[in-house]
Amino acid sequence: MESSHHRERATARNTLWRWLTQAVAAAVLVTAYFLLPIDDLGPRRPTLSWTLFGLTLALIATLLIQQIGHVLLDHPHARPGLVIPLLMSLSILVFATAYQALAQHPGELIGLDTRLDALYFTLVTLATIGYGDITPHGQAARLVAILQILYTFIFLTAAATALSHQLRTVLLRRRTDHHPEP
Template identity: 35%
Template sequence: MWIPVRRAAVTFVAAGCVYYLIPLRLVRAAEDWAQVGAALVAFAVLVAAFSRQLGRHLHGDGRADVRLETLLNLLIVAVLAFSLGYLLLADHDGQFVGLDTRTDALYFTLSTLATVGFGDVHAVGQAARVAVSGQILFNLVYVGAAVAVFGSAIQRRLRPERVTQPADRGP
């Protein structure tokens, strides 16, 4: 069970590096190119991890650890993708109030995912509201999938390993 968690940790670190290193403006200076290079290396690690995970998922025969790892990877990428989307929308015509940095965007995405909604960051533009609505729908589907995966894992654990048959005593 620890191996999927370790692989998900690698995905988390690689995705976090891509999230914080990918430039969102025109690249001009040499240090920007170094940042792009680091982001591309992290992106390559992320693509390799997902390629391997896709193969494991397709050939995993429904194993609970493979499905759990797939859910963890999907959550990591979805959170960071929504965060980048929100950051880009915030830079465009003030679609959000209180969202100025990548960390603000990540914070808002996680608070939306957790349905906390403190109100310090919120969508004011129509495009931002559509994006947040998309995340809310994703959250609902994701929670349903997670419940199904955990429910089937619990059912498998509770199922008796072998069915006991009464002994054939003969005539």
């Protein structure tokens, strides 16, 4: 009985540690988004901007697919509860950075003036709310909005599904461990 109690406490500590790690990592990502000197991206360096945008999204998608595979194959060393939310957050920040860079070109994104505006627009687009206060008028901004919608539909939805599957599996295991069938 005592070993069961120790296991439960260890599990609780691990869960708390994971949440704390995620919170710190998310805070670091958001802080970096607001502080990194990305103002040179956009219309002044279009080739570099589009290359970084494409490569970064491809890398995040690859890592997400790897984590999704770990969940589906029940890989013993998988940490999707830690990695997937960070990759999802990073993809959101990449799109926000792209919108911020595009907004430097007059007429591309109407109503987007700051990095907070860009993050807000990214989340509004992700949630498919569309308040209409920020609108993509230029072709490049519309292309990035389309890419964000497709990226969300394919990768972020699959990642959220994998997290849900992982959570369900963990809860079923805990339930079975606490209430073994006779």
